[in-house]
Amino acid sequence: MLEYLIPSLATLLQPQTLLIMLGGTVMGLIFGALPGLSATMGVAVMLPITFALEPGTGLAMLVAIYIGGISGGLIPAMLLRMPGTASSVATTFDGFPLAQKGQAAKALGTGILGSFIGGVLGLAALMFLAPIVARVALRFGPFEYFSLTLFALSLVSILSRGAMVKGLLAALLGLTFASVGAAPLGGTQRLTFGLIELFGGFGIVPFMVGLFAISQMIRDVQQRATPIDVKLDIRGFGVTLKEVLDNIWTILRSALIGLGIGILPGIGGAASNLVSYAAAKQASKEPEKFGTGTVEGIWASETANNASIGGALIPLMTLGIPGDGVTAVLLGGFIIHGLQPGPLLFRTNPEIVSGIYMSYLIVLFMMLFLMFGAMRIFPRILQLPRHYLLPALFVMTVIGSFAFNNRLFDAWVMLGFGIAGYLLERFNFSLSPLVLGFVLGPIVEQNLRRSLMFSEGDLMPFLTHPFSAGFLVLTVASVLFGIYTESKKRRSSSQHTPPHP
Amino acid sequence: MNNHTSVHTDRWVGVAFALLGAALFWSSMGMRSGAYLGDPGPAFFPRVISILIILFAIILIFRARESNQDSQAGPVSDDASNSGGLRRFILTSVAALLYIPVISLIGFVFATSVYLITAIWILGPRKWTHAPVIIGFAVLFTLSLAFALTRWLGVAPPQGILS
Numbered sequence: 210m211l212e213y214l215i216p217s218l219a220t221l222l223q224p225q226t227l228l229i230m231l232g233g234t235v236m237g238l239i240f241g242a243l244p245g246l247s248a249t250m251g252v253a254v255m256l257p258i259t260f261a262l263e264p265g266t267g268l269a270m271l272v273a274i275y276i277g278g279i280s281g282g283l284i285p286a287m288l289l290r291m292p293g294t295a296s297s298v299a300t301t302f303d304g305f306p307l308a309q310k311g312q313a314a315k316a317l318g319t320g321i322l323g324s325f326i327g328g329v330l331g332l333a334a335l336m337f338l339a340p341i342v343a344r345v346a347l348r349f350g351p352f353e354y355f356s357l358t359l360f361a362l363s364l365v366s367i368l369s370r371g372a373m374v375k376g377l378l379a380a381l382l383g384l385t386f387a388s389v390g391a392a393p394l395g396g397t398q399r400l401t402f403g404l405i406e407l408f409g410g411f412g413i414v415p416f417m418v419g420l421f422a423i424s425q426m427i428r429d430v431q432q433r434a435t436p437i438d439v440k441l442d443i444r445g446f447g448v449t450l451k452e453v454l455d456n457i458w459t460i461l462r463s464a465l466i467g468l469g470i471g472i473l474p475g476i477g478g479a480a481s482n483l484v485s486y487a488a489a490k491q492a493s494k495e496p497e498k499f500g501t502g503t504v505e506g507i508w509a510s511e512t513a514n515n516a517s518i519g520g521a522l523i524p525l526m527t528l529g530i531p532g533d534g535v536t537a538v539l540l541g542g543f544i545i546h547g548l549q550p551g552p553l554l555f556r557t558n559p560e561i562v563s564g565i566y567m568s569y570l571i572v573l574f575m576m577l578f579l580m581f582g583a584m585r586i587f588p589r590i591l592q593l594p595r596h597y598l599l600p601a602l603f604v605m606t607v608i609g610s611f612a613f614n615n616r617l618f619d620a621w622v623m624l625g626f627g628i629a630g631y632l633l634e635r636f637n638f639s640l641s642p643l644v645l646g647f648v649l650g651p652i653v654e655q656n657l658r659r660s661l662m663f664s665e666g667d668l669m670p671f672l673t674h675p676f677s678a679g680f681l682v683l684t685v686a687s688v689l690f691g692i693y694t695e696s697k698k699r700r701s702s703s704q705h706t707p708p709h710p
Numbered sequence: 711m712n713n714h715t716s717v718h719t720d721r722w723v724g725v726a727f728a729l730l731g732a733a734l735f736w737s738s739m740g741m742r743s744g745a746y747l748g749d750p751g752p753a754f755f756p757r758v759i760s761i762l763i764i765l766f767a768i769i770l771i772f773r774a775r776e777s778n779q780d781s782q783a784g785p786v787s788d789d790a791s792n793s794g795g796l797r798r799f800i801l802t803s804v805a806a807l808l809y810i811p812v813i814s815l816i817g818f819v820f821a822t823s824v825y826l827i828t829a830i831w832i833l834g835p836r837k838w839t840h841a842p843v844i845i846g847f848a849v850l851f852t853l854s855l856a857f858a859l860t861r862w863l864g865v866a867p868p869q870g871i872l873s
Contacts (some may be wrong), residue, residue: 261864372770374766374769374770374773377762377766378727378766378767378770381762381763381766382730385730385734385763388756392752392755394749395752397741397742399737399738399741399756400734427803430798430799430802430803430833431795431799594834595833596829596830596833596835597830597834597847599833600826600829600830601826601851603809604822604825604826604851604852607809607810607813608818608859608865611813612859615866617810617813617814617868620810624807624810636723653755654755657755658750658755661749661750662747662748662749664748665747665748666748667748
């Protein structure tokens, strides 16, 4: 793998590729900075556009948007107390008060450097752990893959926002959508209702773009954008080496938390920034200062959410299981370029893997220089007029979905999933289990049927294969944990609710 | 403004899922089933999914009946509930829904320009002094996107049946 790093770097350092990555980083920063847009939406909108690029360049652009999007969320979090993305919620707790005290540069500088350091540590973990996980995963057969994907589905359903039963229903809905078209083994047509366009199933591009981008646009259109007026005196870069060293344990702990949470399927920066903030507050010698503008809180949040990126890429690249919503869309990027993420990717396309590592590193530096250099124009980004932005984005999603298969049917599919995504979130269903169900559905079914063919219908091998048994035990444990947590919540809420007269 | 989905809503959502599960089960009856060399066949997976959907939908309906407090909803816009916001939302949605079939009629460039002008006007402050900027942006954006698609990305946008 190491022998491919330098050639990959040489390819990425070509002017055109650098420009594409820079454009992706800027776009990601804008998507992350504007409340109502998100890194997921940015990657989803640009996904079909990257189809025309070389695989390495296309994936580099998507990684750039991902990193830019997660990092960009700190801008409105600190200047407006509005997190640009869910990954920056905890950044508002101390970033905004610190900026209000006239130390906007310190707040922004700390957040930017925290994002950079978290990203670097995430990348280091990705480069170190991914080959190890891939080597172990090469020993997996259909029994192990079935049990692993079942575990991933159960975990994300139970840990997602809202009631567990809604998470499970969302996952099952995703599995239903994945069943449309040709069955994984044998190619029997299912649920196509005679439509030739559905013989290949729902395309991953219209599915992802509709679910994340269109549903968000529907919400944004409903909310009238309030004029944003930010006047802040931003001078200097705000952060010193001494402050980094003073907070080194917070930084390292937050990176570990971000990594650990990022690796778990279905959760990512959205949870890691909050967990890391809570851990930092608990470990701090001055916990009472949290919430008043302490830099420790900013280090915790921004380091964790960027370290989650590396964590989320580990299961995506080694197992083909997305670690969060953005990596679920990134999975679409692999597929449209004819690449199958998983352990074999490290053997058949090591140059792609190295390219992702190197583009990740290059984009981190781009993000660092762009954000420090453009600190003073951040308030302008927040003033981009929505009534121009939203229709333009909609056009891009329509033409992007059309470009996927050269047919307008996919644009209708995209709209349909957009409406479905909007309605599901409106009724408090999380989209993560739905996405994972759609993505993993064919893998679950194919491996289940293959396993049963190998064992001639015998279920015992699922328990006698050690990894498979382990994943099944984890599945049962996560379901039981979910039931326990939910019944505890319901018991405590019924105790606090006064009885009806 | 009521920011909570009602228990009533969860009940109807459960009913919708139960109907979906039933429809999926009914569809699976027409698929090949039965084990061959251990393979349960293409009908097995949809059938299992449909049964689980019905089961969890029933749980959701019963939970909604038992529940004595409202569940938390996703974000709800205050603007959507007033007539101005609702009108804007409906008009934008109609424009978006018409945009796709109009592309196949008059082609990408014309349809997109018209859509952008319409949507920006509906969503924006609607001042006639902004009209030249809106038209200029719509045309420039459309032509730039068409150029980028054809020249750089090799994607031919739809020309329309009237072309």
